[in-house]
Amino acid sequence: MAEIDKPHRTLPTYHPGSSQKDIEKEPDWQKVPHHRIGYRDKQGRVAGVSHPDGDLDKDKEFLDHARKLADELRQRRERGELLTVVDFMKDQEDYHLRMPSKHPSGWRYVLHTTESFIKYEQEWLVNIQKREKEKQQKEEQEKRQKGDESAKQEYEWRRERGEITTHHEAYSTEHPPEEDEQRDEQEEKEIKHEERSKERKLHEKYSPQELAFLRALKRENDYIHGLEIDSGKRISPVADEPAVTTIDEADQFTPDNWIPRNPSLVRLTGKHPLNAEPDLTTLFEAGLITPNGLHYVRNHSSVPHILWETHEIDINNGQKVLTMDELAKFDAINIPIAMACDGNRRKELNMIRRSKGFDWGAGGVSCAFWKGALLRDVLVSAGVKLAPSTHSHARLWVNFEGADNPSEGKYSTCIPLEYAMDITNDVILAYEMNNKPLPPDHGYPVRIMIPGYVGGRCIKWLSRIWISETENTSYYHIYDNRVLPSFVIEKDSEFARTMFHHPSTACNEQNLNSVIVRPAQNEKIELQTVKRGQRYRIQGLAYDGGGCEVQRVEVTLDGGETWLYCTRKKSQFGTSWAPGLNQELAKADGLKQSAEVQIESIKHEVSAPQKQFTREEIEKHNTEGDCWIVINGKVYDASSVLSWHPGGKGPIMGHAGKVHADTTEEFESIHDDYAEQKLSECVIGVVTDKAKAFINKQKEQAAKDAAASSETPKDLALDRKRWIPVKLIKKTHLSEDTQRYKFALPTGTKSLGLHTGEHIQIGFHFLDRMVTRSYTPVRPILEEEKDGTFDLVVKSYFPSKDMPGGTISNILHELRLGEEIEVKGPMGEIRYLGHGKFKVDGRELQFQHISLVLGGSAITPGWQLIKDILKSKNPHDNTKIALVDANKMESDILLRDEMQKLMEEHPDQFRIDHILSHAGDDWKGERGFVTEDHLKKYCYPPEKGNIALICGPPAMIAKAVLPALKDWGYTEEENLFGF
Numbered sequence: 001m002a003e004i005d006k007p008h009r010t011l012p013t014y015h016p017g018s019s020q021k022d023i024e025k026e027p028d029w030q031k032v033p034h035h036r037i038g039y040r041d042k043q044g045r046v047a048g049v050s051h052p053d054g055d056l057d058k059d060k061e062f063l064d065h066a067r068k069l070a071d072e073l074r075q076r077r078e079r080g081e082l083l084t085v086v087d088f089m090k091d092q093e094d095y096h097l098r099m100p101s102k103h104p105s106g107w108r109y110v111l112h113t114t115e116s117f118i119k120y121e122q123e124w125l126v127n128i129q130k131r132e133k134e135k136q137q138k139e140e141q142e143k144r145q146k147g148d149e150s151a152k153q154e155y156e157w158r159r160e161r162g163e164i165t166t167h168h169e170a171y172s173t174e175h176p177p178e179e180d181e182q183r184d185e186q187e188e189k190e191i192k193h194e195e196r197s198k199e200r201k202l203h204e205k206y207s208p209q210e211l212a213f214l215r216a217l218k219r220e221n222d223y224i225h226g227l228e229i230d231s232g233k234r235i236s237p238v239a240d241e242p243a244v245t246t247i248d249e250a251d252q253f254t255p256d257n258w259i260p261r262n263p264s265l266v267r268l269t270g271k272h273p274l275n276a277e278p279d280l281t282t283l284f285e286a287g288l289i290t291p292n293g294l295h296y297v298r299n300h301s302s303v304p305h306i307l308w309e310t311h312e313i314d315i316n317n318g319q320k321v322l323t324m325d326e327l328a329k330f331d332a333i334n335i336p337i338a339m340a341c342d343g344n345r346r347k348e349l350n351m352i353r354r355s356k357g358f359d360w361g362a363g364g365v366s367c368a369f370w371k372g373a374l375l376r377d378v379l380v381s382a383g384v385k386l387a388p389s390t391h392s393h394a395r396l397w398v399n400f401e402g403a404d405n406p407s408e409g410k411y412s413t414c415i416p417l418e419y420a421m422d423i424t425n426d427v428i429l430a431y432e433m434n435n436k437p438l439p440p441d442h443g444y445p446v447r448i449m450i451p452g453y454v455g456g457r458c459i460k461w462l463s464r465i466w467i468s469e470t471e472n473t474s475y476y477h478i479y480d481n482r483v484l485p486s487f488v489i490e491k492d493s494e495f496a497r498t499m500f501h502h503p504s505t506a507c508n509e510q511n512l513n514s515v516i517v518r519p520a521q522n523e524k525i526e527l528q529t530v531k532r533g534q535r536y537r538i539q540g541l542a543y544d545g546g547g548c549e550v551q552r553v554e555v556t557l558d559g560g561e562t563w564l565y566c567t568r569k570k571s572q573f574g575t576s577w578a579p580g581l582n583q584e585l586a587k588a589d590g591l592k593q594s595a596e597v598q599i600e601s602i603k604h605e606v607s608a609p610q611k612q613f614t615r616e617e618i619e620k621h622n623t624e625g626d627c628w629i630v631i632n633g634k635v636y637d638a639s640s641v642l643s644w645h646p647g648g649k650g651p652i653m654g655h656a657g658k659v660h661a662d663t664t665e666e667f668e669s670i671h672d673d674y675a676e677q678k679l680s681e682c683v684i685g686v687v688t689d690k691a692k693a694f695i696n697k698q699k700e701q702a703a704k705d706a707a708a709s710s711e712t713p714k715d716l717a718l719d720r721k722r723w724i725p726v727k728l729i730k731k732t733h734l735s736e737d738t739q740r741y742k743f744a745l746p747t748g749t750k751s752l753g754l755h756t757g758e759h760i761q762i763g764f765h766f767l768d769r770m771v772t773r774s775y776t777p778v779r780p781i782l783e784e785e786k787d788g789t790f791d792l793v794v795k796s797y798f799p800s801k802d803m804p805g806g807t808i809s810n811i812l813h814e815l816r817l818g819e820e821i822e823v824k825g826p827m828g829e830i831r832y833l834g835h836g837k838f839k840v841d842g843r844e845l846q847f848q849h850i851s852l853v854l855g856g857s858a859i860t861p862g863w864q865l866i867k868d869i870l871k872s873k874n875p876h877d878n879t880k881i882a883l884v885d886a887n888k889m890e891s892d893i894l895l896r897d898e899m900q901k902l903m904e905e906h907p908d909q910f911r912i913d914h915i916l917s918h919a920g921d922d923w924k925g926e927r928g929f930v931t932e933d934h935l936k937k938y939c940y941p942p943e944k945g946n947i948a949l950i951c952g953p954p955a956m957i958a959k960a961v962l963p964a965l966k967d968w969g970y971t972e973e974e975n976l977f978g979f
Helices: 020-025 060-078 085-091 115-121 131-146 154-161 208-225 280-285 346-350 375-381 417-421 475-479 494-500 595-603 615-619 662-670 673-680 689-709 807-814 856-871 896-905 932-938 954-968
Strands: 265-267 275-278 312-315 320-323 332-340 365-374 397-402 412-416 428-433 447-449 462-468 513-518 539-543 553-555 564-566 626-631 634-637 683-687 722-733 738-744 759-766 770-775 789-795 820-827 830-834 837-840 843-846 849-855 880-887 910-916 946-951 976-978
Touching (some): 275 280, 365 375, 365 447, 375 462, 626 662, 683 689, 770 807, 789 807, 789 856, 856 880, 856 946, 896 910
Parallel strands (some): 849 880, 849 946
Antiparallel strands (some): 332 365, 397 412, 626 634, 759 820
16 A cells, blocks of 8 residues: 655765865856856766767568567576677667557657666676775765664654644544534525517617627527537547657656657646646647647656557456557547646645645646547456446456556556446547557557546556456555645645545546636736727636536626626537636736745745855766755755655756756746755755856856747757757768768758857667767768758777777667667857857957867867868858867877868868877877877967867866966967867
């Protein structure tokens, strides 16, 4: 049985804070650009440092082969063999590539493992060497935690605050008296309508307004009488609505990194898991049938990546097992179902008194066509009887369980079996939504749909069905979808346990609701300009559950003194009238926080130790074992929270070591006072004033970037905020470990939208997150090269007996023609404008000489700049370039022939010098690591009009190049920058 047995413990680690020296030398982030060598940019990439890869019947035969490969891979993993990304790429088939029609639009191939498993959880030599140190640290932490007896139950600290109201002096200590059984004997009076003369003319009796109203009522009357029984065979009117195929950057570092989502959805609980609703006006204007991309989403955890071809539904513990193809053979119905979250419009209540639930606006309701087999037919085929046996008087329940894995165990629930078996209730196992395969967020490949019930009972990703004589006892059946008396404000007292298990607190059928849509939130009606005869139509929507008709909606314009009858809008799919408040309720003039909520906010204000932490120090703490987050200018060690956080560790890790305002906004949008209490136990200090200024500056810049992103031309492929799929169409072998990859842009886009100096991010889907790396395309650079494709030159770092190799470079090496990767951009704060002019962090700077110091695969941004300067057909660019290219061996030099050709064509403008740390005997160039002498010999001096741009492995930049250039006289943010 689901219970809350013990309090969640927090254990922040001790840290003395940043030293006074570090605080004093921290850059003034209000004056200097945030793009600084050695610090993380907005995408989490360290500026001036290259990515770490360089360091280190229908298709039965196909399905059988794919399953065989998957089984072999699983067996190898169970035997403890060391597996690399190459093994997973080779042995995991791309079903969507072979059978696209059985998958939703925008479906993504996901590698069913994690980069963390491949690199850090297997017995690689490098991991074994770390084992003893980690073991010792864990023992020390467990010892500290064992001695911590200070954690309190929620009801204890609430009682200390005086918040528990279950005690009242008026309550009797005696047994309650017998209930008064007197009944109200007042009989209802019959109202008799006098007959009216049919001969009297209507215009003599009614005003023009009344006559118009009467005609509207008659039309409504005729419409309702004319409604017919749904055949269950109609096609959704939005079946041809185009699907979203791009992926929001908010999802890239979550397990949902592979799911395309509509940007119109308003996220209510931060980045992950997704809980979102459409803007109310957008929802209303879409019509009574909601397109898939606008349907509200309620997720408790990450969306499981399930395949139609392999998914099965277990019925009654193996009594029958259905594949999706077998389910699709049942007779199906296709019917519109209106469904709402039972927390719809909760934000309005939270403004009065904060509840456990997050803030839903009024858009948590949608209506779509759902197609599938009747649950009754499926159960009968599995041998389930229509009624319990004659010798049993137990009430029977049909239970449903999803394939997802939320933090409190499997999500399962139940409804009475007799309800499910009633043929008039149309409970279905849906596998299509608006005549398309279910979107992942809505349960692909199959979801139980119960018309008239709240969304929480309509289990997504359905994997199990079983019959029981007792009600479901899963955590989510007990503690979700409940409405409790106001005196229950905690979860772990006896009062709470009793009421959460009370049958009468469960939400099953929808509740009656009505929302005003027009006037819309913040819409202005200029009354002073209204002329005689002008009209304004008030509109809204209403819904109810349990098959009950919404019989009447009325509106008052005078505070309830009088009420206006609203007529229903005619539709072949049902009726609507309409109402609602949008997501910005707290900011609306007409709705403010109650005094109670404001007082509670002050109570929960966290006092923090006055230890200060710089941006540089906070950015170091970005791992699961050392996770710091910043909320409202305070620094918290959240490492001990990861193991029990209800939303999983993903939402927290997305903010680990990041100094930005997003963490505050996401925390405050989701969490209740219980979370605020646990947060207060993790505080370790505050950010410095300079770091606080950096947060504010970054927030302002983010708003400007969002506005600029919305103005991106539609013919450009790249989007700064969303990932787009690109298809591999050609591979060219350049050397033993280097390939050139050609990718096709989405249909209808010819230009990538990348400027010289900028780069793109490449993404690939894993179970826990999207793994990303930054790359600079080597084509197109010139205008005449733009043809709807782009090229990457990538060196692959293959696995060895000691190391797993580079993740993205090996994925690209194993990628099959026709498969896709994700791209996003343009990225970077440096843009070359031509003729020696650069735009860096919004500032325009002019130079005549460029020194490039690049290492390994970081040569590609240099190549982009060099080719633009030397080959552009614009008026000749006379800017001079000196390139220092550092590599390990001669075979590691990328684009060598192309560089050499350009140097021969432009000897007075371009020079390149190679330095090899592990040169062969016949190498005639420079040897060893990059030194100050090399830089002074081959680069331009730090004089006016000269700029140095650097990028390479961390050790090369931090220990050699950056210190040497600064000692020579170059100055960061003036004439020294990192790509």
